[in-house]
Amino acid sequence: MPVNKNAQFRYQILDRCFSDFRHKYDFDTLLEKVNDHLEDVQGGDSMIGIRQLRGDINAIRKMLPNGIYLDAKPYYDKKCYYRYSERDFSIFQNELSPDEIQKLRSTIEMLSRYRGVPNNAWLEEVISNLEYRFGIKSNSDNVVAFEQNEQLKGLEYLSEVIDATVNHTSLIIYYRTYKGKEITSTLHPYHVKQYNNRWFLFGYEEETGKIANKALDRIQRISLANIPFKPNTTIDFAHFFDDVVGVSIPYDDVEKETIILRFTQTRFPYVTSKPIHKSQTTVNEKECTISISVKPTRELVQQILSYGSDVEVLSPESFRLQIAEKQDWLKNHTYYKHIGLYAYRAEVLKEITSLPQSSLELAESLEQLRWLENGYTIKAGITEVETIGIDTPQDLKKAEEFLKTC
Numbered sequence: 001m002p003v004n005k006n007a008q009f010r011y012q013i014l015d016r017c018f019s020d021f022r023h024k025y026d027f028d029t030l031l032e033k034v035n036d037h038l039e040d041v042q043g044g045d046s047m048i049g050i051r052q053l054r055g056d057i058n059a060i061r062k063m064l065p066n067g068i069y070l071d072a073k074p075y076y077d078k079k080c081y082y083r084y085s086e087r088d089f090s091i092f093q094n095e096l097s098p099d100e101i102q103k104l105r106s107t108i109e110m111l112s113r114y115r116g117v118p119n120n121a122w123l124e125e126v127i128s129n130l131e132y133r134f135g136i137k138s139n140s141d142n143v144v145a146f147e148q149n150e151q152l153k154g155l156e157y158l159s160e161v162i163d164a165t166v167n168h169t170s171l172i173i174y175y176r177t178y179k180g181k182e183i184t185s186t187l188h189p190y191h192v193k194q195y196n197n198r199w200f201l202f203g204y205e206e207e208t209g210k211i212a213n214k215a216l217d218r219i220q221r222i223s224l225a226n227i228p229f230k231p232n233t234t235i236d237f238a239h240f241f242d243d244v245v246g247v248s249i250p251y252d253d254v255e256k257e258t259i260i261l262r263f264t265q266t267r268f269p270y271v272t273s274k275p276i277h278k279s280q281t282t283v284n285e286k287e288c289t290i291s292i293s294v295k296p297t298r299e300l301v302q303q304i305l306s307y308g309s310d311v312e313v314l315s316p317e318s319f320r321l322q323i324a325e326k327q328d329w330l331k332n333h334t335y336y337k338h339i340g341l342y343a344y345r346a347e348v349l350k351e352i353t354s355l356p357q358s359s360l361e362l363a364e365s366l367e368q369l370r371w372l373e374n375g376y377t378i379k380a381g382i383t384e385v386e387t388i389g390i391d392t393p394q395d396l397k398k399a400e401e402f403l404k405t406c
Contacts, residue, residue, distance in 0.1 A: 006046060010056050013037050019090050024081035063091050154216030161201050165189040170225035176218055180373055188230045191237040195247045204230055213249055245277050246299025254295045260314040262289045267310035339387050
């Protein structure tokens with residue numbers, strides 16, 4: 001049984017003891033009571049010690065509503081017994097209306113989708129606490145799912161950077177750029193944001209004197225900075241991203257622009273049902289045109305280019321030319337078919353196979369990215385000879401037929 005459920009089982013035992021006004025349970029008696037129940041239900045390996053019991057008592061105290069106390073009252077030979085300040089009180093007796101129960105069940109269901117994310121033990125504790133405290137279990141069927149990439153690097157730092165942001169703790173971040181450059185940054189964390197299934201940390205960077213944006217999947221290591229925290233006095237992150245698409249930080253001199261886009265008839269319904277930005281409005285439904293009011297960012301450019309030939313920028317002229325140039329490059333660029341035939345020197349193969357998987361490799365499922373991120377070079381050649389990829393038995397059959405014609 002997971003640790004969080006063990007904790008809830010212990011809380012139930014202690015809660016009954018604290019509610020019992022007929023008996024006096026001192027610390028030693030509580031420890032004995034809890035361990036007896038744990039041994040009966042789960043075996044001797046689940047028994048706890050003094051430190052754990054103290055932690056459980058403190059945890060229950062934090063659950064108590066205003067006006068209710070868990071008192072330690074002296075009674076014999078310098079011992080104290082523990083008891084709630086009100087008879088018959090229990091932390092597991094909160095009454096909810098049917099509507100509140102339904103809303104709480106839906107909340108637990110959504111939170112449960114994040115179970116198993118690295119370093120999210122606190123969330124496990126919260127979910128189980130809600131389940132046990134109100135007697136509500138999440139639906140066993142997976143009716144709600146959020147997009148997750150469990151192989152994405154950096155998730156192990158998520159709880160740490162959130163804690164540092166909430167508690168105003170300065171950090172030293174050891175960071176690797178996409179070009180492989182190692183950077184050490186002293187950051188005062190202000191805000192954590194998710195975009196496109198990735199997590200980003202924003203804060204004041206000592207080295208640059210500016211607000212910096214750090215992708216968690218590029219972080220190599222984090223340690224605490226032994227300097228006072230500089231509070232955020234300039235940026236309201238509740239509205240900081242109102243005028244942008246993505247997480248890029250626009251320069252101060254970048255002005256918001258009204259951008260007019262025209263889509264094909266087949267793409268237009270998709271874009272209207274999934275707006276590019278919250279400012280999006282339909283200009284002319286018959287002409288399939290929309291407008292957005294934003295500060296142009298790299299993410300906006302990437303999103304527009306992802307529509308391919310289904311979109312045309314009508315205005316402003318400067319942004320239209322920027323997108324048209326990139327679209328023209330994509331349209332006229334020479335593309336090559338990839339042939340997965342690899343040759344290695346023995347000593348190099350031994351080195352690269354001992355390297356840990358890189359963040360780009362995990363994101364793209366391409367082991368070549370591991371070599372490149374670690375400074376190795378890959379020589380690529382061009383051939384006019386056609387090949388057949390073999391990934392399935394059907395592919396093998398096609399290859400055999402192809403060889404008969406050679």
